[in-house]
Amino acid sequence: MAGKVVAVCISENKGERKKPVTEVTVRENHGIEGDAHAGDWHRQISLLAMESIRKMQQKGLDVTTGDFAENITTEGIDLPSLPIGTRLAIGETLNEVTQIGKECHTRCAIYHQAGDCVMPREGIFVKVLRGGAIRADDKIEVVD
Numbered sequence: 767m768a769g770k771v772v773a774v775c776i777s778e779n780k781g782e783r784k785k786p787v788t789e790v791t792v793r794e795n796h797g798i799e800g801d802a803h804a805g806d807w808h809r810q811i812s813l814l815a816m817e818s819i820r821k822m823q824q825k826g827l828d829v830t831t832g833d834f835a836e837n838i839t840t841e842g843i844d845l846p847s848l849p850i851g852t853r854l855a856i857g858e859t860l861n862e863v864t865q866i867g868k869e870c871h872t873r874c875a876i877y878h879q880a881g882d883c884v885m886p887r888e889g890i891f892v893k894v895l896r897g898g899a900i901r902a903d904d905k906i907e908v909v910d
Contacts, residue, residue, distance in 0.1 A: 769843030771856065771904040772816045775832035776801040784832035786902075792859045794897040798837055808864040809891040816841040818884040834885040843906055845890045853909040858898025860909065865891040 775784035797804030814836035
């Protein structure tokens with residue numbers, strides 16, 4: 767299974783939409799440099815598929831990459847179907863899937879706007895096994 771990176775996004779604070787950037791530097795067992803969610807824990811980087819964002823656009827929402835606070839927007843790979851422990855090569859990095867979806871304790875702005883949000887069901891989280899750079903159009907591959 768393979769796909770590609772549509773966008774890479776970061777934010778200085780948790781709980782806010784992330785802004786697209788040209789490239790991110792990823793550190794082993796830390797996450798994306800300069801991103802609020804980086805650190806020594808199991809949800810170092812978040813991923814959400816463009817296909818999931820399109821579902822929300824079809825409901826009439828004006829949303830795009832980074833609006834669901836995802837770090838990496840993907841295309842062509844079925845993220846929620848990946849088992850915990852799956853290894854993903856993304857650009858120069860190697861990552862391991864640690865969580866599928868998340869509990870949404872406080873309803874985000876997207877939820878209040880649409881009555882729904884795809885991130886808790888279809889977003890995934892990884893920890894970084896090998897750092898490097900990630901850019902838009904980089905390949906994402908499942909690694910055995």
